[in-house]
Amino acid sequence: MNTIIISTASITVITAIFAVLLTIADRTIGNYGQVKLTINEEKEYTVDGGSSLLSTLISEKIFIPSACGGKGTCGYCKVQIHDGGGPVLATELPFLSQEELDDHVRLSCQCKVKQDIKIEIPDELFNVKEFEATVESIEVLTDTIKKLRFRLPEGEEISFKPGQYVQLKAPLYEGNDEEVYRAYSIASSPTEKTHLELIIGFVPEGIATTYVHHHLEEGDKVTINGPFGDFYYQDTDAEMIMVATGTGVAPILSLLNYMKDNDIKRKARFYFGAKTPDDLFMLDYFKHLEETLYDFKFVPTLSRIKDDDTSWSGEKGRVNNAIDKLLEENDNQEAYLCGNEQMIDSVVKSLTNKGVKEEKIYYDKF
Ligand SMILES: Cc1cc2nc3c(=O)[nH]c(=O)nc-3n(C[C@H](O)[C@H](O)[C@H](O)COP(=O)(O)OP(=O)(O)OC[C@H]3O[C@@H](n4cnc5c(N)ncnc54)[C@H](O)[C@@H]3O)c2cc1C
Numbered sequence: 001m002n003t004i005i006i007s008t009a010s011i012t013v014i015t016a017i018f019a020v021l022l023t024i025a026d027r028t029i030g031n032y033g034q035v036k037l038t039i040n041e042e043k044e045y046t047v048d049g050g051s052s053l054l055s056t057l058i059s060e061k062i063f064i065p066s067a068c069g070g071k072g073t074c075g076y077c078k079v080q081i082h083d084g085g086g087p088v089l090a091t092e093l094p095f096l097s098q099e100e101l102d103d104h105v106r107l108s109c110q111c112k113v114k115q116d117i118k119i120e121i122p123d124e125l126f127n128v129k130e131f132e133a134t135v136e137s138i139e140v141l142t143d144t145i146k147k148l149r150f151r152l153p154e155g156e157e158i159s160f161k162p163g164q165y166v167q168l169k170a171p172l173y174e175g176n177d178e179e180v181y182r183a184y185s186i187a188s189s190p191t192e193k194t195h196l197e198l199i200i201g202f203v204p205e206g207i208a209t210t211y212v213h214h215h216l217e218e219g220d221k222v223t224i225n226g227p228f229g230d231f232y233y234q235d236t237d238a239e240m241i242m243v244a245t246g247t248g249v250a251p252i253l254s255l256l257n258y259m260k261d262n263d264i265k266r267k268a269r270f271y272f273g274a275k276t277p278d279d280l281f282m283l284d285y286f287k288h289l290e291e292t293l294y295d296f297k298f299v300p301t302l303s304r305i306k307d308d309d310t311s312w313s314g315e316k317g318r319v320n321n322a323i324d325k326l327l328e329e330n331d332n333q334e335a336y337l338c339g340n341e342q343m344i345d346s347v348v349k350s351l352t353n354k355g356v357k358e359e360k361i362y363y364d365k366f
């Protein structure tokens with residue numbers, strides 16, 4: 001009996017000692033104090049150590065693309081760390097090529113700031129701004145897709161290239177206990193600098209899309225930062241082949257709106273792939289663009305419509321089939337694709353089979 005009491009007491013004492021040691025360790029080892037952050041060898045900041053590099057940069061109002069909100073799953077938050085980044089973590093490796101590793105590229109959301117650190121980022125990221133925008137209107141496009149129009153604060157403007165995206169912050173709400181940023185392509189034209197339009201699809205149990213579809217109302221304020229991205233309009237005279245499915249229509253709309261606003265005279269074809277007629281949207285607007293733009297044709301195609309269904313007179317089949325069938329070969333073409341990975345991979349194949357050069361195919365996968 002005595003042995004049991006002594007053993008129990010000993011375990012309790014040892015556990016208590018461990019708990020105290022862990023608390024002390026957390027308060028001392030985890031407390032890195034203030035450290036110096038140097039960016040591009042010219043800008044210096046004194047910051048509190050202990051957070052991820054991504055969060056530290058955000059607290060200094062420097063916004064790095066972070067489509068997954070810092071979870072280490074998108075691979076967008078790359079920066080070069082020249083000094084003080086510590087060893088590369090296993091969570092970073094799937095996103096870094098050997099060339100990037102040799103160039104000291106790291107995922108900023110995975111690296112903790114523990115000591116003085118020197119990093120390099122593209123200069124344009126210093127132009128990324130954060131806005132408290134107001135939801136001016138919400139339009140239901142399909143059962144699962146909404147178009148939102150935001151007004152920037154009085155006197156503030158955004159400059160971006162058509163095709164780029166912004167990040168929208170989903171705040172805490174009932175059922176969500178983490179703030180996250182998610183990427184959304186801008187659908188409006190860059191000529192309109194005081195407003196932004198986004199097209200956002202609902203993802204069941206998705207943090208940001210549940211916020212947008214079930215909580216956000218007209219008049220609400222949202223935090224948006226941007227612009228980001230290297231998918232954008234190329235200023236050439238090549239024929240443009242545009243392909244999108246679902247919310248991938250957003251950046252294509254920005255390209256088309258930009259061309260309309262600037263009276264750009266280029267041949268453009270837009271293949272919009274959907275499953276059923278209910279998944280298509282803004283058809284009247286694309287018809288209007290056919291009448292307004294210099295040489296634009298809109299080609300909707302449905303993959304889940306029966307061959308004998310006479311209610312649909314447009315193309316049938318997947319969007320890559322429409323390209324196989326309709327695209328005329330020409331040695332001066334460039335393509336803009338936006339949608340899920342599977343669609344992009346099959347369309348790239350169809351385009352290269354038709355002679356479109358791979359380096360002239362631009363895409364955003366989401
Ligand atoms: C450059 C870029 C531009 C983008 N532009 C747009 C845009 O214009 N419109 C738009 O609606 N989205 C766009 N996205 C996708 C968007 O950033 C989010 O990933 C998406 O809205 C889901 O966010 P969430 O927080 O609701 O879901 P999360 O909380 O991130 O995800 C919840 C769960 O759903 C899964 N999931 C996430 N996304 C999808 C999906 N699309 N389909 C099925 N399952 C999914 C996740 O793996 C997870 O298990 C873009 C992404 C990128 C990288």
Ligand code: FES
Pocket residue numbers: 065066067068069070071072073074075076077107108109110
């Ligand atoms: S923010 Fe997505 S991997 Fe870092």
